[in-house]
Amino acid sequence: MTKFIFKRLLEAIPTLLVLITVSFFLMRFAPGNPFSSERSLPPKVKANIEAKYGLDKPVIEQYFNYLKHLVQGDLGPSFKYKDYSVNELVAQALPVSAKIGATAFVLAVFFGVSLGTLAALKQNTWLDYFLMSGAMVGVVIPSFVLAPVLVLIFSIGLKWLPAGGWNGGAVQFMVLPVIGMMMHYISSIARIMRGSMIEVMGSNFIRTARAKGLSMSYIVIHHALRPAILPVVSYLGPAFVGIITGSVVIETIFGLPGIGQLFVNGALNRDYSMVLGLTILVGALTITFNAIVDILYAVIDPKIRY
Amino acid sequence: MFVTKEKRQAIESAAENLEIEGRSLWQDARRRFFRNKAAMVSLIILTCITLLVIIGPHLSEYAFDDTDWSAMHVAPSIETGHYFGTDSLGRDLFVRTLMGGQISLMVGLLGAVVAMLIGTLYGATSGFLGGRVDQLMMRLLEILYSFPFMFFVILLVTFFGRNILLIFLAIGAVSWLDMARIVRGQTLSLKRKEFIEAAHVCGVSKWKIITRHIVPNVLGIVVVYATLLVPSMILFESFLSFLGLGVQEPMTSWGALLNEGSQSMEIALWQLLFPAGFMVTTLFCFNFVGDGLRDALDPKDR
Numbered sequence: 001m002t003k004f005i006f007k008r009l010l011e012a013i014p015t016l017l018v019l020i021t022v023s024f025f026l027m028r029f030a031p032g033n034p035f036s037s038e039r040s041l042p043p044k045v046k047a048n049i050e051a052k053y054g055l056d057k058p059v060i061e062q063y064f065n066y067l068k069h070l071v072q073g074d075l076g077p078s079f080k081y082k083d084y085s086v087n088e089l090v091a092q093a094l095p096v097s098a099k100i101g102a103t104a105f106v107l108a109v110f111f112g113v114s115l116g117t118l119a120a121l122k123q124n125t126w127l128d129y130f131l132m133s134g135a136m137v138g139v140v141i142p143s144f145v146l147a148p149v150l151v152l153i154f155s156i157g158l159k160w161l162p163a164g165g166w167n168g169g170a171v172q173f174m175v176l177p178v179i180g181m182m183m184h185y186i187s188s189i190a191r192i193m194r195g196s197m198i199e200v201m202g203s204n205f206i207r208t209a210r211a212k213g214l215s216m217s218y219i220v221i222h223h224a225l226r227p228a229i230l231p232v233v234s235y236l237g238p239a240f241v242g243i244i245t246g247s248v249v250i251e252t253i254f255g256l257p258g259i260g261q262l263f264v265n266g267a268l269n270r271d272y273s274m275v276l277g278l279t280i281l282v283g284a285l286t287i288t289f290n291a292i293v294d295i296l297y298a299v300i301d302p303k304i305r306y
Numbered sequence: 307m308f309v310t311k312e313k314r315q316a317i318e319s320a321a322e323n324l325e326i327e328g329r330s331l332w333q334d335a336r337r338r339f340f341r342n343k344a345a346m347v348s349l350i351i352l353t354c355i356t357l358l359v360i361i362g363p364h365l366s367e368y369a370f371d372d373t374d375w376s377a378m379h380v381a382p383s384i385e386t387g388h389y390f391g392t393d394s395l396g397r398d399l400f401v402r403t404l405m406g407g408q409i410s411l412m413v414g415l416l417g418a419v420v421a422m423l424i425g426t427l428y429g430a431t432s433g434f435l436g437g438r439v440d441q442l443m444m445r446l447l448e449i450l451y452s453f454p455f456m457f458f459v460i461l462l463v464t465f466f467g468r469n470i471l472l473i474f475l476a477i478g479a480v481s482w483l484d485m486a487r488i489v490r491g492q493t494l495s496l497k498r499k500e501f502i503e504a505a506h507v508c509g510v511s512k513w514k515i516i517t518r519h520i521v522p523n524v525l526g527i528v529v530v531y532a533t534l535l536v537p538s539m540i541l542f543e544s545f546l547s548f549l550g551l552g553v554q555e556p557m558t559s560w561g562a563l564l565n566e567g568s569q570s571m572e573i574a575l576w577q578l579l580f581p582a583g584f585m586v587t588t589l590f591c592f593n594f595v596g597d598g599l600r601d602a603l604d605p606k607d608r
Contacts, residue, residue: 015449140589144548145582148568245456267464275464282454
């Protein structure tokens with residue numbers, strides 16, 4: 001097992017390296033440079049600025065410099081916010097995104113699995129139809145439609161919750177962003193869970209368990225849940241990526257000072273180093289998470305040999 | 307046992323009538339699809355939306371980029387000709403929604419086609435050649451899989467500027483991964499079939515076998531998947547446009563309209579509701595059609 005985990009984590013390194021390399025060289029070979037939007041500078045000033053950010057050196061040297069700093073966890077200076085490094089800006093923004101994202105992720109898995117199981121156990125009753133048509137709506141409606149509608153109903157109409165802002169992460173400021181972010185994933189997970197649960201409940205070992213006279217809840221929790229949850233586990237990777245990506249939209253709509261907001265502003269202001277740094281950060285997170293999901297899958301599924 | 311001549315003839319003619327015409331897989335699928343009410347209704351609605359989006363802008367007296375400072379945030383009404391009202395610059399929302407629909411649908415369809423072409427060929431090649439090549443190609447796919455693609459596309463947009471062609475390419479290039487996996491799986495089971503061996507024996511080249519024998523046989527599943535891909539392409543483009551990183555003003559798309567609408571929904575709700583309604587309906591319909599096609603083409607799952 002340890003060997004498998006080690007091997008899986010090692011496999012993540014070339015992936016990350018490809019991401020860094022491709023992103024870096026795209027940035028260097030893009031037309032114009034980060035400072036081309038500003039007033040045309042006197043050549044000397046320009047040369048000075050380029051020297052400060054190391055842009056005067058050959059591209060290969062820049063690349064290895066960037067890698068060297070990256071290994072030390074340094075994402076370099078921001079090209080736009082002159083007095084800040086990308087690290088400082090990320091350090092302020094990451095907790096916000098992490099808090100919302102983690103809450104949405106955990107709640108989505110919990111509700112998705114329970115509602116999916118419920119629908120499967122009550123297959124073809126009104127409850128099943130109700131939950132599944134709800135899930136269909138939830139899958140189709142994108143977060144950038146859902147979130148404004150939520151604001152319209154709960155902030156502007158009913159005045160129950162604030163329409164935006166962060167306020168140090170107070171609960172009432174988190175409710176709408178989290179709902180806006182997780183609805184799609186609750187729905188997807190519920191649909192996957194229902195399908196696999198129905199399949200598992202029809203298998204022989206469940207019939208045996210019922211013949212032994214075990215209670216329904218015992219069967220579901222102790223026998224059915226583990227095999228039925230496997231498709232959900234393999235969906236966790238894409239869901240994680242989706243929630244990180246979704247944070248971009250949600251943070252823009254609700255004006256939250258997180259990674260997504262930072263990323264969009266970086267893109268709109270053409271802050272190259274910020275966008276590059278965040279892409280690599282998110283890439284690293286995603287790749288690590290995918291590795292964790294693979295390991296988790298191997299732990300849960302007894303059929304996998306490593 | 308006396309069988310008169312007439313009786314025998316009657317039985318024979320009855321048997322002739324009874325002889326059922328053989329139906330191909332596609333005929334079967336078409337029948338099943340036509341019987342699926344949700345899918346049929348969705349298909350009709352989609353056709354209507356497509357026609358409206360293409361013809362509609364010509365029916366209005368306004369152009370999509372005509373600003374009218376005397377008619378900002380005008381509510382929808384039949385008399386003024388602003389059927390869906392106007393936006394914050396006095397531009398007619400009916401025409402803009404339909405123009406946005408053109409862009410969104412076009413991105414959706416083209417993205418799906420690009421993804422289909424790359425994915426099918428990549429998957430079929432990888433699965434058919436097998437061995438080292440297959441391992442290498444799948445390894446590359448795995449690497450691409452763990453890319454946070456939305457971020458990568460925004461990165462591209464940042465470096466190269468906003469450009470609808472770039473968005474097409476980026477979206478198409480991102481979305482073929484699943485398609486390649488599915489096609490590869492199908493190809494693996496196909497390539498041991500007798501007719502492929504027969505083609506081998508006849509001296510058909512590998513490339514010809516892939517394009518003439520493998521690809522047509524995986525087409526069913528590819529079509530289903532492509533239909534389900536269109537809504538996600540539309541979403542992808544809307545996502546970028548919503549962030550202001552997609553199409554550029556004065557051109558618009560449903561995502562861009564939703565962004566404007568969500569900013570002014572307190573005073574002009576229609577600016578959010580019309581584009582949202584169009585987009586959500588389209589997404590729903592594509593999903594139903596895709597599900598219907600899957601049920602129709604997958605005989606196991608009846």
